[in-house]
Amino acid sequence: MRFISTRGESSAVGFTDAVLGGLAPDGGLYVPEAWPTFSREKIASFAGMPYAQVAAEVLGAFAGDEISPADMRAMCEEAYATFSHKAVVPMVQIGPQTFIAELFHGPSLAFKDVAMQILARLYDHLLGRQGRQQTILCATSGDTGGAAVEAFRGAKNVKVVVMFPEGRISEVQRRFMTTAEESNIACVAVNGTFDDCQAILKDAFQDKVLRQSVDLAAVNSINFARIAAQSVYFFTTAAALGAPDRAINFVVPSGNFGDAFAGYVAMRMGLPVRRIVVATNSNDILARAFTTGRYSRGAVLPTLSPAMDIQSASNFERLYFEAVHREPVETARAFEAFRTTGLIDIPPGALTAMQATFTGVAIGEDETLRTIVSTLSETGELIDPHTAVAVAALRHVPLEGVAVVMSTAHAAKFPEDVSRASGVEPGLPRGVANLAARPEKFDRLPGDADTIKAYVRAFAEG
Numbered sequence: 001m002r003f004i005s006t007r008g009e010s011s012a013v014g015f016t017d018a019v020l021g022g023l024a025p026d027g028g029l030y031v032p033e034a035w036p037t038f039s040r041e042k043i044a045s046f047a048g049m050p051y052a053q054v055a056a057e058v059l060g061a062f063a064g065d066e067i068s069p070a071d072m073r074a075m076c077e078e079a080y081a082t083f084s085h086k087a088v089v090p091m092v093q094i095g096p097q098t099f100i101a102e103l104f105h106g107p108s109l110a111f112k113d114v115a116m117q118i119l120a121r122l123y124d125h126l127l128g129r130q131g132r133q134q135t136i137l138c139a140t141s142g143d144t145g146g147a148a149v150e151a152f153r154g155a156k157n158v159k160v161v162v163m164f165p166e167g168r169i170s171e172v173q174r175r176f177m178t179t180a181e182e183s184n185i186a187c188v189a190v191n192g193t194f195d196d197c198q199a200i201l202k203d204a205f206q207d208k209v210l211r212q213s214v215d216l217a218a219v220n221s222i223n224f225a226r227i228a229a230q231s232v233y234f235f236t237t238a239a240a241l242g243a244p245d246r247a248i249n250f251v252v253p254s255g256n257f258g259d260a261f262a263g264y265v266a267m268r269m270g271l272p273v274r275r276i277v278v279a280t281n282s283n284d285i286l287a288r289a290f291t292t293g294r295y296s297r298g299a300v301l302p303t304l305s306p307a308m309d310i311q312s313a314s315n316f317e318r319l320y321f322e323a324v325h326r327e328p329v330e331t332a333r334a335f336e337a338f339r340t341t342g343l344i345d346i347p348p349g350a351l352t353a354m355q356a357t358f359t360g361v362a363i364g365e366d367e368t369l370r371t372i373v374s375t376l377s378e379t380g381e382l383i384d385p386h387t388a389v390a391v392a393a394l395r396h397v398p399l400e401g402v403a404v405v406m407s408t409a410h411a412a413k414f415p416e417d418v419s420r421a422s423g424v425e426p427g428l429p430r431g432v433a434n435l436a437a438r439p440e441k442f443d444r445l446p447g448d449a450d451t452i453k454a455y456v457r458a459f460a461e462g
């Protein structure tokens, strides 16, 4: 399988280079040259199949002959054995036609684990084959850092440095990063804000000498392997509910549009999908785009669902590329303009194509809190604020047939807000209950790029 850039200026690459490269050299995002498809019989066979086996089938369709089926299967088995629920992504029913898919049974209790666990194994495998070592540098405002640490701890060919803004993330979030004992993980509490951490990250990636000497890499959600890994649970949940004989609706709490786009990928691979509802908080760039046809950046507001406090959804470029009939010149024009103007007017034909599958809905803070309360009293399920955004969105969109709501975080990851809303204190699940007792290991550094770059070099070379 070959991968092309949405901006058309980079040459096509194989799966290995698309995964290890992340962003294409021309600034575009990698997409498969052609979407692989599954037959109806194949999709039906996913019902009741172990999750890791479906994952190996889906990822194998993209990896082609670059990874043997036996190696892919072994990596998927290992990745999903870290989940505390045997089904990996189990569902609970909360209404006559409504199900919640619990994506949070991974080691850091957020849906980022689903993709990061397999991504780490792919990295280690592909780098090992090339005799190469990489250093992953990551700036986190919460969930991504924990998922990355949990996934890459103990990796042989990858070292990870995670920066977080000191005192500005929750204790649970910090402890998921700082309690890893493995020597390939380093955590840095930066004296500054998340924006400072991101500026340092950018500076490090622009430093060619550092970049080459430590083979610097990023694991953000533009990596196509993360999208492919996320499309797996669209297949497993839909097959369990009667696909391909029944078309399913999905409701997805969205920020960078990786998760919702993964549903689109499953659809392009043959899964009958009726509608994908893109639920945002008041950072509503996606909701506005699908409603009005104008994709325009607004100010980022802090909300109860911080993982979705984003006003520029990187993966939207992939959908745009499809909606303009894979026209790279138009895609490059639109997204290069967006970088400076913060605005794209989606051409009418492309908007119609998007609206055939996607509906956008934005949910405010009060409604998010009310939805936590009403879901608990009506169904007995305690949901986190990100999931609540999606459950609330469902009430605004009339859907025909069965709907699956993607639940992206465990309520215990946001204990203060959840207990303030519901009066119930969410407990940490069994496997991580001793989180508060584990010793922490991290360094404190000033929010200064040169200091942190020197730290990264010393850690990578040490």
Ligand SMILES: *Cc1c(COP(=O)(O)O)cnc(C)c1O
Residues within 6 Å of the ligand: 110, 111, 112, 143, 221, 253, 254, 255, 256, 257, 258, 259, 260, 307, 308, 386, 408, 409
């Ligand atoms: C990252 C994240 C999201 C948003 O997912 P995108 O793929 O960026 O749209 C939603 N909920 C939680 C808890 C997350 O960590």
